[in-house]
Amino acid sequence: MYFKLVCAFLFFIPFLMQAQTDEVGEKKRKFFGFSPLSDTITKESKGVFLLPLLYYTPDTRWAAGAAGVCYFKRQPKTEGQIETRMSNVQFLADYTQNRQLDISSNWNIFTANENYLIKGDIRFRNFPDKFYGIGNQTSLSQAEKYSYDLLVIRSLQLKKIKPGLFLGFDYEFEYEYNFQLEPGGDLEKGSVLGNRGSIGSAIGLVGVLDTRDNVINAYKGRLAELSTYFFLPQLGSTFRFIVVNGSYQHYWRLKSKHILAWQTKTRFTFGDVSFLDLPTLGNDDILRGYAKNRFRDKYFMGTQFEYKFPLIWRFGGVAFAGAGDVFGPSSNLSFKNLKYSIGAGLRFVVNPAERLNIRLDYGYGKEGGHFYFVVAESF
Numbered sequence: 001m002y003f004k005l006v007c008a009f010l011f012f013i014p015f016l017m018q019a020q021t022d023e024v025g026e027k028k029r030k031f032f033g034f035s036p037l038s039d040t041i042t043k044e045s046k047g048v049f050l051l052p053l054l055y056y057t058p059d060t061r062w063a064a065g066a067a068g069v070c071y072f073k074r075q076p077k078t079e080g081q082i083e084t085r086m087s088n089v090q091f092l093a094d095y096t097q098n099r100q101l102d103i104s105s106n107w108n109i110f111t112a113n114e115n116y117l118i119k120g121d122i123r124f125r126n127f128p129d130k131f132y133g134i135g136n137q138t139s140l141s142q143a144e145k146y147s148y149d150l151l152v153i154r155s156l157q158l159k160k161i162k163p164g165l166f167l168g169f170d171y172e173f174e175y176e177y178n179f180q181l182e183p184g185g186d187l188e189k190g191s192v193l194g195n196r197g198s199i200g201s202a203i204g205l206v207g208v209l210d211t212r213d214n215v216i217n218a219y220k221g222r223l224a225e226l227s228t229y230f231f232l233p234q235l236g237s238t239f240r241f242i243v244v245n246g247s248y249q250h251y252w253r254l255k256s257k258h259i260l261a262w263q264t265k266t267r268f269t270f271g272d273v274s275f276l277d278l279p280t281l282g283n284d285d286i287l288r289g290y291a292k293n294r295f296r297d298k299y300f301m302g303t304q305f306e307y308k309f310p311l312i313w314r315f316g317g318v319a320f321a322g323a324g325d326v327f328g329p330s331s332n333l334s335f336k337n338l339k340y341s342i343g344a345g346l347r348f349v350v351n352p353a354e355r356l357n358i359r360l361d362y363g364y365g366k367e368g369g370h371f372y373f374v375v376a377e378s379f
Contacts, residue, residue, distance in 0.1 A: 046072040049351045051358075051375060053094055065094025065102075067375045069216075071354050074112040084110050088216065088354060092375075101126045108215050117166045117208065119156040125149070126178075129293060131187055134275065136295050136326050136337045140367065144185035148197065149178040156206060164211040172229060174200035176276055187275075194274025198238035204229040212251065217355035217377050219259055223249040231277075241271030249379055257310045263379045264303040265324075273298065281326050281339060284372040285379060288320070288363025289341040291370070298328035304341065306378070316347035318361070320378075341365045345372075 053065045071088040091105040106121035128147040132138045151174070158168035176197045181188040187195040205228050212221035225247045231237040246266040254260055265286055267279040279300030282290030286302050302324020310316050321342045327333035345361035361372040 047353055049354065049356065051350060053092075053375070060100055061097035063094050063096035063100075065092070067092045069351065069354055069356060074110065076113060084112060084114050085213075085215065086110075086354065090376075098128070100128065114163070115160050117158040117160070117168075117210070119158070120154050121152065122154075123150070123152045125152075130291070131185070131192075131275070132294060132296075133186065134192070134278065135297055135328070135330055136281075136333075136339075138295065144182040144187060146182060146185075146187055147178075147180045148176055151175040156204075158206065158208055164209055166208045166210065168206055170204035170206050170227065170229070172200065172202045172204060174198075174277075176200075176274070192275045193239070193272060194276055198274045198276075199236055200231050200239075200274070200277060201235040201237040202229040202231040202243070203235065212249075214355055217357060218249075218251040218261070219257075219355075220251050220253045222251065223247070231271075239272040239274055241269055241273045241277070243277070244268045244270075257308070257316070259308040261306045261308070261379065262303070263306075263322075265300070266302075267300045269298050279326055281324060284361070284374050287322050287324055287339060287341040287365065288343055288361055288372060288378065289365030289369055290339065290363075290367065294367075295326045295339070297326035297330075299333075300324065300326045301333070304379075308347070314349040316349070316357070318345045318347060318359075320344070320361075320363075339366055343369070 048068065048070050050066060050068045053063070053067055067090070069088055069090050071086050073086050074084045076084065087107075087109040089105065089107040089109075093103045095101050102125050104121060104123035104125075107119065109118040110116075111118070126147070126149050128145060130143045131146055132140070133142045153173045154170060156168065156170040158166035160166055176194070179195070179197050181195065186192055207226045209222070209224040212218035212223055225245070227245045229243040229245075231239060231241050231243070233240055244267070247264070249261065249263045252260045263286060269278060275296065278296040278298060280293045280296040281287055281300060281302065282294035283292050286304055302322060304320055304322025306318055306320040308316060308318045321340075323338055323340045325333055325338050327337075341363050343361055343363035345359055347357045347359050350356055350358055356375070357377060359372070359374055359377065361374075361378070362369055363372065
């Protein structure tokens with residue numbers, strides 16, 4: 001499997017080199033994002049980048065699809081206004097050999113003078129998963145398979161209070177349906193809240209401090225987010241509960257393209273929470289090395305450091321380490337149960353204007369390791 005992942009990563013290199021050296025015209029090279037590299041964002045104010053996807057995992061077998069980014073910048077209306085950072089709209093669509101479908105789009109848009117920040121995403125997903133139970137001491141042998149359809153819509157509107165600081169509100173809608181459960185498992189027995197699906201409808205209050213120089217792949221600056229979501233029957237939600245999210249990211253530019261990054265994330269839930277809305281541990285972002293949704297409970301806390309450095313041409317390397325855990329009334333947070341993650345990875349720049357990378361990471365934790373072949377950075 002791991003050899004196939006590496007082959008999938010290397011599959012793109014001839015295509016990328018050909019696109020860069022193609023002499024049919026500058027317009028084509030810019031369309032695919034292959035302008036000359038520099039240490040800063042290019043001066044392009046808009047563009048479109050498309051990338052074919054090909055990957056392999058045990059859960060999907062072979063999968064193919066496409067990812068893309070449309071990026072643009074609003075120019076200052078009058079002289080003296082601040083430089084507006086690059087906005088972007090991203091999309092991803094893939095279909096697997098196991099007949100699994102995932103289609104999503106998200107956007108991060110700054111208006112002129114960064115007076116407003118508009119964020120959001122929409123996603124449809126038909127994808128199998130594994131449920132290991134609730135708590136931070138579950139075992140791999142407890143895994144039971146299930147599948148469901150998911151529709152998610154989020155719309156976030158933020159007003160600038162001062163440069164880099166935004167406050168506003170969010171609306172979130174989740175529809176989880178068409179559940180297929182493993183016979184005899186905890187989900188099928190009905191002992192887990194939300195095992196047959198639910199509707200989540202919430203209004204959220206959000207504060208964002210964002211001084212990053214680039215929202216796709218920051219070299220310097222910081223991002224702090226604090227949000228509280230109220231899932232209420234009055235809004236159409238099946239269950240009544242509250243979610244409090246916190247996140248902090250800091251980026252230090254040590255020297256040209258040598259970046260030290262730090263991230264801390266928390267998620268706390270209160271009330272009657274569907275198991276799909278519980279905080280989880282394990283994915284391709286924070287605490288790489290654990291199966292997706294490997295642990296879940298009412299609360300999550302995690303932190304990680306990442307060091308990025310150039311290698312040769314468009315290739316770069318990264319080393320990372322982190323620790324964290326889920327916990328709750330039935331599973332206390334303790335050093336004994338704490339999960340750790342260490343690893344390293346390879347980066348390939350496919351779009352200098354947006355600093356968009358393909359990444360191949362290997363993360364190792366208490367239960368072994370996993371490879372991750374993904375478009376864009378973990379944070």
